[in-house]
Amino acid sequence: MSEAPVREQEHELDTSWMDQMGEWGIKAKPGKRGLTLAEIQIGEYGELPETTDNMTGRPRGATRRPEAYRVGAYGVRNLSEIWLENATFLYEEALQRQWSSATDIPWHTIEPLPDDIEEAECLLCTFFNEVEFVAGDVPARWIAKTSPDFFEARHVLIAQVMDEARHMDVFRKRALANGGGLMRMSGATSGFIGSIDLARDFTEMSTRLHISGEGAVLTMFRMGELMGQNDAEKRMYRLCAQDEARHVAFGVMHLRFLCEHAPERRPEIECYLDEAEAQIMAGLQNPAGTQAETSEALAILLGGGKAHYDEGHKMLLVIRRRQLKEYMKRVQSAGFGERFENGRSSIPEQYAAAY
Amino acid sequence: MARFPSEAWFKEVQEVYNSDSSLHTGGGGACETTAAFKVGDECYRIVFEGHQCLEIRSASEAELASPETDFIIEMAPELWKAMVENIQEHGAAHDDHTLNSIDLRQDDSIAYSPEDDQARQDLFYRFNQNFQDFFDASSRVETTFD
């Protein structure tokens, strides 16, 4: 710190800002969950604009400064394009439920496994490492494009980026922890997930990423716990599944909000669901589908080895059926269930055929 | 010694769970949910708030079906018993006896939303570690099944 003497000099002080503050007298109180974002959504600070013209990046409720630079370039400026009713809840939940792959996974419980199982596990980890790259990159891209007036929703996406970084890390660790290594990349992240990359609308992206993609990955993580050969794997997959379920919840709740507040976009969203269902649920790229090499790895793990591949494959089909059912119910929860009744979606047929 | 299933048994588990601060982090952590367990004809309502299991008690079927209930975990009594026995033997659910593993081995999910809302059923996945920790805490409760 400076050793120069503090001089008793009088300085001019412009305190005009004191008369230009936002709504005053706010005294948010902690609730039973602490002082959450929900507790501070009071007065003007809790008012969400339907459309925002905040292009300077000012915090919602702060006083506007006429000469402020419009540095925002925010493409997402309508509430219906990004919002979800439980944004504050999901963000606070994410904060509470963070974990460390370094110290919260009992790595010491991993012991050598039969070669075929180790290879299958390493292939799966390589795939998940790759897939989580997408889920980290793409929401990040949208954060900078979203007005800070919707910071609660932005914060949920930031938490997702954090979660995905942790997932990338934990799967790489597992692949290198037990005498194996990384294997060949899947390429799936340039297929159906390529279309997640290409989406130019947030809801389009979210439909594909959160509801379709992450819904499928959630099921796979849950399978990981079932297949796990030791406590480390079981815990790793269970914690990843928790995180993933939160991301899926974002997608469902956002779509629900949009369905209720921008019904004119329903036909458009139906088209995104059409594409997602065609690509993800039925195509090569669904690892829990019938053809991808990762599905072979899953079958080996579910069966407990190559010798029981067919049994594992049958289990995989049963789980795939569950995955399809949950997808339908999530889309229904989001307000788009009619598509499964009016013949628009082929998922009900796939579901019935998956027996 | 408490009999499984019974309100007394669940309350003993609740006490063990609430007193173990190691469960408050590392992916467990605070959660908010109202759920239920159905063991044959017996129903129990459970409420998690923050790091605590706030409430666990017997409940009626009607209560389980209330809009407050996020999801119900229901499985055959023999599956429940096998899970608890496994936990008693190993100190925590071992192999295929975790809630998640049991769930995936059934044709249909053991957790369902009484309002048929998948978003609420998904809370079973979002808070899976807490429910697993809760049942794993039963390893420290002397249990009888008779």
Next chain:
Amino acid sequence: MADKDAGAAVPAAVSAGDDDGPRVEGVPEPTYEWMGLSNEWGVRVKPGEHGLRLGDLNVGIYGEVPEEWNDHTRRPRGALPRPGIPPLPYNLRRKHEMWADCAADLYEEAIQRRWIPATEVPWGSLEPLPEEVERAICQICTEFCQYANTELEIITYWQDQMSYGYFEVKQFLATATFDCARHIEAFRKRALANGGGLGIEQRGSVNRMILESRGGWTEAVTYLYLLRGTYTMALYRMLLNAAHNDAERFIFSHCIEDHARHLTYGYDHLKYAVTHHVGQDRIMQTLLAIGESIMGTELKEGTMGSAMAVLLGGGIEGGRTIGMETYLHGVGDFVRDYLALGEWIGVPREENLNPMLKKYLVY
């Protein structure tokens, strides 16, 4: 070893056909063509004293961090490529464009040192402050929200352009944006928890300078962390010293910890860039010559200085004397730190320091 480009099979641990059990009708024949395809097998990294950390994984080929990563896909470093995958726009593909040796460790540290504003800040310790002081802290919190917002926006802008050859950096930056979100949350909560409210937004000259640096991530880091970030740290330290209650102490002490990680990454990256990229030092000299002027203008004309003075002086009257003097000493510290860091990074600024910053050295 596998042919990395062709993805040819290695002598497999298990080859297709071994150990196959009886087949069931209707189940498609597996190919197992993926088995045995690995660049390096037999890796067994063990957890150390602090668990299994990201940096521990850098063994064998998995630890080879190339100077240039020519892969335009999402291939994990060390995984085998697959021919025919369309490229993705990962424009930052050279190590000097983002690397810092400390990134992996900082990532793990960030996870271990996470905090939760809602439940860990002792909000109950807040008690009414003199009106002028409350207005000052609220104005400061408002501006900090904008600082953090700028930081997370510029990071997320660049993050998805960074290739996966340097995933440690991407993972660390994920923690940095998470920290920024937490800071926005904590400062907003502080402003709304004690009878106050938010203040007036900044004009945003430095924010603009940061957000408009589109030439490269290194250029953004120069402004974000060397200039603005070093100043922010000086402010946090002053505010911790002047905290009125446990809540503020908690917030500022934890923000200091978080921000210190960001700065460590930033400074390390800049040093790496200067030592590994010919001409980077001169680019930074040019940028800093411009940036110092903008920073100096904001220091002079912005509201932060006045708000800090009022807070440090216990009100307007004290702000005019001891408050402003204390603040100016803090700014002097910032400038001294900035010069020392510039020297260390390899971009000395003492000789050409902009007068608008140089004047603070007397404090």
